[in-house]
Amino acid sequence: MSLKETINEDMKSAMRSKDAALLGTIRLLQAAIKQKEVDERIQLDDPAIISIIEKMLKQRNDSIEAFKKAERIDLVSKEEFEVSVLKGYMPQQM
Numbered sequence: 001m002s003l004k005e006t007i008n009e010d011m012k013s014a015m016r017s018k019d020a021a022l023l024g025t026i027r028l029l030q031a032a033i034k035q036k037e038v039d040e041r042i043q044l045d046d047p048a049i050i051s052i053i054e055k056m057l058k059q060r061n062d063s064i065e066a067f068k069k070a071e072r073i074d075l076v077s078k079e080e081f082e083v084s085v086l087k088g089y090m091p092q093q094m
Contacts, residue, residue: 003046003089004033021078025085032056050090057086 001009007029014023032052037044044052060083067075 003049004044007033007049007089021081022085025082028082029053029056029086029089053086053089057083057090060086 007026011023011026011030014026029052032055033044033049036048036052060079064076064079064083067073067079
């Protein structure tokens with residue numbers, strides 16, 4: 001199963017279980033993938049999707065640092081949850 005199909009299936013199961021936080025994160029990922037596909041008029045393969053996830057992880061980590069400096073613990077925990085979800089789609093390191 002491709003990475004895009006896995007993300008789709010995870011979104012369906014998040015909808016069924018009514019997990020709003022997980023569903024929101026998966027929808028953000030799908031929106032980023034769809035945007036890239038529409039902009040470049042291509043179908044993304046797994047390595048291209050992984051690069052999008054890496055970019056999103058970097059954004060989240062930068063946000064976590066900024067929120068920690070601003071002492072916004074509520075936003076830090078939200079971003080950390082999104083990081084944990086996105087890391088689930090990354091290939092395992094050797």
